[in-house]
Amino acid sequence: MTEYTTNNRFSSFSFIIPALVIFAVFYLYPFFYSFALSLYEGDGISTMRFVGLNNYKTALCLDREWWRSMYNGAFITFLALTLQNILAFALALGVNKTVRTNKIYCTVFFILPVLSEIIIGLLMREILKSDPGVFNQILGKIGLGGFASNWLEGEKTALLTTALVHCWRGFGWAFVIILAGLQTIPEQLYEAARIDGANAWHKFTKITIPLLMPVLSLVFILTILGTMQVFTMILALTRGAGGLTEVPVMRIYNHLRGGRLIGYACTEGVVLGVILIAVSFVTLYISKQMRKHYGVLPN
Amino acid sequence: MYYQTKKIIFLLVLHTFLISVALSCIGPFIWMINTSLQTETEFSDSHGLKRAESFNLSNYKKVLVDKKLWVYFLNSLFYTFITVTLIVFISSLAAYAFSRLDFPFKNTIFLMFLTAMMIPLPAGFVPVYVLLNKLGLVNRVGYVLAMTNMGLSLSIYLLKTFFDTLPRDLEDAAHIDGCNKLQIWWNVGLPLTAPALAVVIVFNALNVWNEFVLASLMFTEDALMPLQVGLMEIYNRNIIQHTLVMAALTIAAVPIIILYLRMQKQFIKGLTAGAVFG
Numbered sequence: 010m011t012e013y014t015t016n017n018r019f020s021s022f023s024f025i026i027p028a029l030v031i032f033a034v035f036y037l038y039p040f041f042y043s044f045a046l047s048l049y050e051g052d053g054i055s056t057m058r059f060v061g062l063n064n065y066k067t068a069l070c071l072d073r074e075w076w077r078s079m080y081n082g083a084f085i086t087f088l089a090l091t092l093q094n095i096l097a098f099a100l101a102l103g104v105n106k107t108v109r110t111n112k113i114y115c116t117v118f119f120i121l122p123v124l125s126e127i128i129i130g131l132l133m134r135e136i137l138k139s140d141p142g143v144f145n146q147i148l149g150k151i152g153l154g155g156f157a158s159n160w161l162e163g164e165k166t167a168l169l170t171t172a173l174v175h176c177w178r179g180f181g182w183a184f185v186i187i188l189a190g191l192q193t194i195p196e197q198l199y200e201a202a203r204i205d206g207a208n209a210w211h212k213f214t215k216i217t218i219p220l221l222m223p224v225l226s227l228v229f230i231l232t233i234l235g236t237m238q239v240f241t242m243i244l245a246l247t248r249g250a251g252g253l254t255e256v257p258v259m260r261i262y263n264h265l266r267g268g269r270l271i272g273y274a275c276t277e278g279v280v281l282g283v284i285l286i287a288v289s290f291v292t293l294y295i296s297k298q299m300r301k302h303y304g305v306l307p308n
Numbered sequence: 309m310y311y312q313t314k315k316i317i318f319l320l321v322l323h324t325f326l327i328s329v330a331l332s333c334i335g336p337f338i339w340m341i342n343t344s345l346q347t348e349t350e351f352s353d354s355h356g357l358k359r360a361e362s363f364n365l366s367n368y369k370k371v372l373v374d375k376k377l378w379v380y381f382l383n384s385l386f387y388t389f390i391t392v393t394l395i396v397f398i399s400s401l402a403a404y405a406f407s408r409l410d411f412p413f414k415n416t417i418f419l420m421f422l423t424a425m426m427i428p429l430p431a432g433f434v435p436v437y438v439l440l441n442k443l444g445l446v447n448r449v450g451y452v453l454a455m456t457n458m459g460l461s462l463s464i465y466l467l468k469t470f471f472d473t474l475p476r477d478l479e480d481a482a483h484i485d486g487c488n489k490l491q492i493w494w495n496v497g498l499p500l501t502a503p504a505l506a507v508v509i510v511f512n513a514l515n516v517w518n519e520f521v522l523a524s525l526m527f528t529e530d531a532l533m534p535l536q537v538g539l540m541e542i543y544n545r546n547i548i549q550h551t552l553v554m555a556a557l558t559i560a561a562v563p564i565i566i567l568y569l570r571m572q573k574q575f576i577k578g579l580t581a582g583a584v585f586g
Contacts, residue, residue: 018412020489024405025417027398028460035457036424039435046435100329103322110323116572117330120337123568123575125518127536128561131543132336135343135550143339143355150357177332186580238430241520245540261431262521271438278431285428 047275057272064276074252075260075277082256085172086236093176094228097183102217104184105191115188118181126178130245133174137161137246161246167253171243178242179235183228190224191217219300226296230289237285257281337561344368344554351551367555371542376530377556380538387448387523387534388516391455395463395512396505398456403467403501404493408479418468425461433522446526454522459512466581470504471497510571510578517564535560 047064051057068075100118104111121129136143137160145157160170194217202212218225240258249255249263261277264270343356345363371377405411406418440450478500482492498505520536527533533541542556568575 018410021405021409022411024409024489024493025402025411028402028421028464029417031398031453031457032421032424032460035436035439035454036461039432039439040429042439043432043435046438096329100326103326106322107319107326110326114326114330115576116569117333119572119576119579120565120568121333122579123514124561124564125520125536127518127520127539128557131539131553132340132557135553136336136339141352141355141550143357146355146357181333182579185576189580234428238428241536244520245543258430261434262525265434265437265525271434274431274434278429278434281430282428285430289428 043275043278046272047279049272051269051272060272064273065280067273068276068280074255075257077252078255078257078260079281081168081254082237082239084168085175085239085256086233088172089176089179089232089236090229092173093180094183094232096176097180097228098187098225100180100184101187101191104188115185118184120181121178122182126239126242127245129174129178130242134161134246137170137174162250162253164253167247167250171247171250171254174246175236175239175242179232183232186228187221187224190221194220222296222300226292226299229296230292233288233292234285237281337565340554340561341558343551344558346551348549348551356550356554367551368559370552371555371559376538377542377559379530380533380535383531383533383538384517384535387452387455388513390452391459391516392509392512394452394456395459396509399460399463399508400467400498400501400505401493403464403471404497406464406468407471408476408497409489421461421464425465433525436522437525440526448532451523451526455516455519458519459508459515462581463508463512466508467501467504470501474500506574507578507581510574511581514575514578 046057048059048061049057050060050064100114104114107114135141139145139159139162142157144160145154148154148157158166160166198216198220199212202216207215237256238258240256240262243249243254243256244259244262247254249259257277258281261274261281264274264277339356342360343351344367345360345365346354346356347362347364347366350360350362406414436454440446440454443450445453478496479492482496487495517534518536519534520540523534524537524540527537530538530541539556539560543553546552
């Protein structure tokens with residue numbers, strides 16, 4: 010080791026001081042602070058009353074609306090996991106087959122994740138909302154007028170519409186990651202399989218899927234984490250539609266905005282965080298078992 | 309011959325599928341721009357589904373004459389610029405130290421940053437908001453500091469792994485020439501990490517530019533609002549003037565789309581890096 014790296018450890022340490030200070034004040038402290046706050050009741054600024062685990066009791070056992078928002082989040086996540094990721098996978102497979110045009114497709118598909126959730130949410134609100142009824146007009150023009158509906162506020166459609174808009178916004182991002190994964194699979198494997206007489210289906214199930222497993226499980230976990238915490242887009246799109254499309258983080262946000270339920274908002278945050286960590290560990294474990302099963306990644 | 313036809317049909321089906329998905333991505337934006345060019349009467353006639361015949365720019369004029377959109381835009385530029393600058397310097401310094409220098413608890417502290425990156429903290433904005441209230445920092449400074457923290461861990465991680473791949477020879481040479489640690493970082497380390505810095509800059513700039521939650525909690529005055537919060541305000545104030553709102557959305561979206569088309573590689577890298585490690 011060269012001399013300048015070892016001498017004077019204090020001056021070396023000073024390199025990370027700015028990062029450490031900001032991290033301690035704006036991450037570490039709030040992190041533990043939110044556990045502490047979750048045991049209190051009040052607005053967080055003037056009066057706080059210690060209530061022990063009462064908030065947790067409310068959140069876990071009594072608060073139906075909270076679990077309803079969890080259900081809404083889970084529903085959107087389910088559609089994102091299935092519909093969005095299957096679409097992204099199909100598109101990635103397709104684009105991987107094209108030669109000259111693949112750049113253009115990548116560009117187009119990735120525009121939506123680049124733009125802000127507010128822009129996407131407000132734009133789709135204008136299109137879908139029933140007052141000018143643009144989308145209903147389009148349906149009418151292509152002869153599907155019978156399907157016209159109150160997409161954003163209807164009791165049956167609101168949540169589904171929200172989930173579909175979310176998938177539409179998010180597929181480009183999963184697409185890019187899966188495509189990058191596909192391009193790392195060496196061409197020789199397919200070549201060898203072809204010589205051995207494998208058909209397209211065999212190549213897909215015996216080469217593509219197993220080798221893509223790490224990427225797919227990553228996309229899976231990130232979809233769960235991302236979708237369960239989605240909220241800005243839904244705020245712009247439906248504003249919760251009177252609870253129909255309320256998701257967990259939106260509820261927390263509203264508690265905070267209302268200003269009186271800060272302790273409870275922290276409780277809900279902690280509950281959601283613990284659930285998300287548990288779910289991602291389970292997913293990681295399953296994907297590891299599957300990789301073992303395929304024999305791709307023994308360690 | 310049979311093989312040829314089969315291939316052509318396959319490509320035809322494939323491209324039909326891809327193009328129809330691509331159209332669904334672009335369609336709403338074409339509608340948005342088209343609507344923004346219509347008058348309100350034209351819109352109530354055709355709902356923006358016919359080509360804007362009048363091509364009138366009065367919506368843009370109205371939005372731009374009302375100074376608020378400018379204020380929002382400049383605020384967003386300000387927050388983004390300051391935050392990204394802070395993140396670049398702070399995270400590059402730390403990453404350099406983690407990669408090249410030696411100090412007590414080095415690995416423990418780095419592990420701490422890594423863990424912070426992986427633990428999902430839904431509603432992390434609640435304690436941060438309470439904290440800022442207590443510190444009396446519900447202003448530009450507080451917002452910039454909180455946003456700096458949001459991008460810090462990932463940026464340090466990206467830059468540290470990049471530093472690890474660089475050879476040390478140049479730094480040794482600089483040391484022999486009499487540079488101290490800080491000078492080596494500034495003259496050798498920072499310039500050499502330019503490719504990774506580009507990703508860090510794009511990722512953080514988009515992150516700050518698109519941030520909504522904390523800003524909407526902190527800023528209730530127009531003078532401090534960034535663009536995303538401002539767009540919601542504009543929407544709520546002009547809820548029946550569809551063409552006006554579309555003009556505002558177009559003004560907000562087009563610069564980002566142009567930037568994206570010009571720097572596509574960095575955008576994709578930046579956003580997927582954010583997703584993969586964040």
